[in-house]
Amino acid sequence: MAYVPKMLVIGRCTRCGKKLYRGDEMYECPKCGVPYCPTCYKKVYGRCPICQSPLEEH
Ligand SMILES: [Zn+2]
Numbered sequence: 001m002a003y004v005p006k007m008l009v010i011g012r013c014t015r016c017g018k019k020l021y022r023g024d025e026m027y028e029c030p031k032c033g034v035p036y037c038p039t040c041y042k043k044v045y046g047r048c049p050i051c052q053s054p055l056e057e058h
């Protein structure tokens with residue numbers, strides 16, 4: 001059996017609080033520097049709900 005390393009949590013989605021792991025699809029606001037999950041990225045139409053800047057994919 002292969003050893004499965006513990007996934008590294010890099011943060012939580014600013015909007016829904018979902019845990020974001022390294023290697024996962026995630027988005028970040030370049031102005032606020034806060035992360036968003038792909039679900040929230042769609043729900044806010046790619047714009048930061050705090051400052052309305054377009055989110056960048058990471
Ligand atoms: Zn979210």
Ligand SMILES: [Zn+2]
Nearest residue numbers: 029032048051
């Ligand atoms: Zn922002």
